[in-house]
Amino acid sequence: MLPQKKNNRHLAALPDPTPIEQTLQQTMDLDRLIHERIRLGIVSALAVNKSLSFNDLKMILNTSDGNLSVHARKLENAGYIQCKKSFEGRVPHTEYAITSTGRQALEHYLHHMESLIESTRQVQL
Amino acid sequence: MSRFSDSEAPVFLQDRAIENLQFIRQTMERATAYTGVSGRGLVFVGVSALLSAWAAQQQSEAAHWIFIWLAEAAVSVIIAAGMMAQKSKRLQIPMWSETARRFLLSFTPPMLAGGLLTSILYQYGLPHLIPGLWLLLYGAAVIAGGTYSVKIVPVMGSCFMLLGTLALFLNPQWGHVLLGAGFGGLHILFGLWIARQHGG
Numbered sequence: 001m002l003p004q005k006k007n008n009r010h011l012a013a014l015p016d017p018t019p020i021e022q023t024l025q026q027t028m029d030l031d032r033l034i035h036e037r038i039r040l041g042i043v044s045a046l047a048v049n050k051s052l053s054f055n056d057l058k059m060i061l062n063t064s065d066g067n068l069s070v071h072a073r074k075l076e077n078a079g080y081i082q083c084k085k086s087f088e089g090r091v092p093h094t095e096y097a098i099t100s101t102g103r104q105a106l107e108h109y110l111h112h113m114e115s116l117i118e119s120t121r122q123v124q125l
Numbered sequence: 126m127s128r129f130s131d132s133e134a135p136v137f138l139q140d141r142a143i144e145n146l147q148f149i150r151q152t153m154e155r156a157t158a159y160t161g162v163s164g165r166g167l168v169f170v171g172v173s174a175l176l177s178a179w180a181a182q183q184q185s186e187a188a189h190w191i192f193i194w195l196a197e198a199a200v201s202v203i204i205a206a207g208m209m210a211q212k213s214k215r216l217q218i219p220m221w222s223e224t225a226r227r228f229l230l231s232f233t234p235p236m237l238a239g240g241l242l243t244s245i246l247y248q249y250g251l252p253h254l255i256p257g258l259w260l261l262l263y264g265a266a267v268i269a270g271g272t273y274s275v276k277i278v279p280v281m282g283s284c285f286m287l288l289g290t291l292a293l294f295l296n297p298q299w300g301h302v303l304l305g306a307g308f309g310g311l312h313i314l315f316g317l318w319i320a321r322q323h324g325g
Contacts, residue, residue: 006175037148044149052156056275060156110149113142 030071033078037064038071042046043106046081063088072096080105142191157212164320166208170201171312178305184229191243194259194304201308220287232270235262253297260307279314 035042041055042060043124052060058068075081080102084095146316167318177197181190239262246254264285271278285307 021148040145041148041152044152048157060152106149109130110146116142117139117146 001051027095029103031109031112033074033080034105036071038067040109041095042068042072042075043102045097047103047106051084051095051097056094057096075102080095163205163208163212164316164318166205166324167312167316167319169204169208171182171309171314171315172202173197174201174312175305175309178301178309179303182301187247187255190251190301191255192226197308206242209323228270228274231272232266235266238262239266249258253300254293256300257289257292259289260285260292260303263307264289275319275322277315277319281311284311 020021034043034082041063045057045060054068055070057072058065061068069117072081072083076083078101079099081096082099084097086093086095142211174197177193181193184190184193239259242258242262243255246252246258264287267282267285269282270278270281288303288307288311292300295303
């Protein structure tokens with residue numbers, strides 16, 4: 001994957017950007033944070049639930065402990081999700097919920113994908 | 126992603142976008158089906174089952190109380206389907222998802238077995254075994270159907286199996302009480318828990 005800067009320069013070099021290229025440009029500005037598979041999965045799963053535990057998410061996304069905690073941490077740092085840690089007896093229990101920022105980011109991403117499909121279809125016809 | 130200057134790039138990007146949308150939809154479906162058991166729906170089912178237990182206990186004829194419970198089963202299916210439809214509508218997610226299909230595929234066989242055994246036990250004049258049979262097989266169906274659901278669902282199934290085992294070994298006069306405790310009590314208890322934990 002090329003760095004974003006280089007892609008932009010490449011686009012700028014083209015005369016008169018067509019609708020496709022404009023969309024491509026947008027795609028480059030895409031929310032990288034949410035674009036990654038596991039992170040997109042976490043945000044999607046939380047969007048339809050008030051909250052989910054670490055183990056719930058692990059089952060839904062079919063992923064490992066390490067993978068999930070790394071990606072959840074990134075989303076948490078970005079303020080897309082919030083996490084509440086507690087203890088059930090001696091067992092640590094982590095509960096995740098989506099924030100309004102996270103919900104906006106998902107909606108933005110969905111809108112983005114839809115417009116990408118729409119504009120490509122128009123050009124193909 | 127970065128090689129978009131290729132002539133095929135737009136199609137490629139479009140496919141990726143469609144695939145991304147599908148992934149989001151599937152994840153939402155999985156996550157909904159996962160906690161999709163409507164807690165409130167279970168509470169309603171439990172309350173109607175308590176009424177049925179009370180009505181069934183008044184009957185002296187086995188055929189009568191069996192009929193009351195079969196009617197209760199039909200009412201429960203209608204309540205559960207209605208609550209599910211409402212929840213999917215609220216979340217704008219198709220009700221007939223892959224997960225729902227899988228749930229029905231694993232939930233139905235034990236229930237069919239239960240239906241068949243009910244008519245056999247009745248024919249052979251052994252209706253006192255029916256409450257235990259129902260609790261046991263309903264528990265088995267819930268465990269099988271709840272494999273992909275929140276852990277609390279299989280736990281509820283295990284509780285039903287436990288009550289069923291009790292019903293088979295205890296004096297038959299406990300049958301009605303255990304049916305009420307199971308289909309009424311357990312549904313209300315776990316329904317409240319699910320509604321609190323998983324929002325609705």
